[in-house]
Amino acid sequence: MEIKLRATKKHKKIYREILSSNWSQQTIVDCFSLTNDFLNTSKYPVGYSEVSSQLRIEQLISQDLPSYLSPLSSLSANIPKSPTRIPKRRSKDKIEKHNLTNEAIYDLSFPLPLSFGLFNKGDDIKIIGDLGFLRDIQSLTFIMITEYLIPQLNKGKMNEEKNYVIFVLFVHTLVTWYDNPSHQNYLLSILFDELGIKESHRICLYNAFKLTSPDEHDYLTKAQSYWSALMDEELYEEAKHFVTILTRTANKEHLEEIEEITELTFQLGKKLTKR
Amino acid sequence: MSSTIGGEDEHHDLSAKEKDDLEKKLRAEARKLMKQKSKRNRLLKKANEISRTKSKKADHH
Numbered sequence: 001m002e003i004k005l006r007a008t009k010k011h012k013k014i015y016r017e018i019l020s021s022n023w024s025q026q027t028i029v030d031c032f033s034l035t036n037d038f039l040n041t042s043k044y045p046v047g048y049s050e051v052s053s054q055l056r057i058e059q060l061i062s063q064d065l066p067s068y069l070s071p072l073s074s075l076s077a078n079i080p081k082s083p084t085r086i087p088k089r090r091s092k093d094k095i096e097k098h099n100l101t102n103e104a105i106y107d108l109s110f111p112l113p114l115s116f117g118l119f120n121k122g123d124d125i126k127i128i129g130d131l132g133f134l135r136d137i138q139s140l141t142f143i144m145i146t147e148y149l150i151p152q153l154n155k156g157k158m159n160e161e162k163n164y165v166i167f168v169l170f171v172h173t174l175v176t177w178y179d180n181p182s183h184q185n186y187l188l189s190i191l192f193d194e195l196g197i198k199e200s201h202r203i204c205l206y207n208a209f210k211l212t213s214p215d216e217h218d219y220l221t222k223a224q225s226y227w228s229a230l231m232d233e234e235l236y237e238e239a240k241h242f243v244t245i246l247t248r249t250a251n252k253e254h255l256e257e258i259e260e261i262t263e264l265t266f267q268l269g270k271k272l273t274k275r
Numbered sequence: 276m277s278s279t280i281g282g283e284d285e286h287h288d289l290s291a292k293e294k295d296d297l298e299k300k301l302r303a304e305a306r307k308l309m310k311q312k313s314k315r316n317r318l319l320k321k322a323n324e325i326s327r328t329k330s331k332k333a334d335h336h
Contacts, residue, residue, distance in 0.1 A: 217291070
């Protein structure tokens, strides 16, 4: 069975609009809506709206996926254990958050859920079409989940859903971005930050920076992200050294911003050493 | 600054000029918020997502 997904001009316009809009709680819903429309463009619609009634997200647990995480558990006690069963939520607020979590998990782990009984077991499912577009929406969804969904799950003390989401974020990063180590490291850095594993957060930011050419748009953004992490940790000498290297390697058009970063490094560093 | 690697579909991504303007503005805002880690990082995540080279159309699933 062939599932052909097609990104229309309208989908791409919405994607660009989401990218440059003022991000808020609503943006995660906009991402879901775009993913849903896109996944429903096939002859066999596979958007969350079409399949959610036939799908138990917890079926993911029964697969072998938790084994992906076992090497990571040695890094920190903050790495969640393989997700356990999610309790039945009763309050309106928690049901809403639970449903958001389910859609987040479906969208981010797509096309994996397709093998969990949506079609006949014998069907050989092949997904073709605008798959680059799919993973770019997934990348945006990944960030929305960490910015807007996880804080809500924390607030509602919904640890089971949170562990589940984190588990899926890890799997998504490892499986989907294997061929783009710069972005893979960037997404991992976000996840490690979420889990409070500071050293791994910094290492992944540095890797993402090193794997980006000075000619790329995101070079200076990645540099500033790593520098910010060093300053957060009060690693002043490392930050100073990094800025010196950056001045030597960056393109001319970035020098003005790098000068500002250099000044900030000395200003904030002085405050630190005075304490 | 423009890039020619990947993201060959012009409708898929923002233009090089749009990227340049937005990412520069976001980085500048982030530098003003050095002490507010959460807000600052959100701006940098957004700048990164805007500016990174988007995926090619190659099948990956």
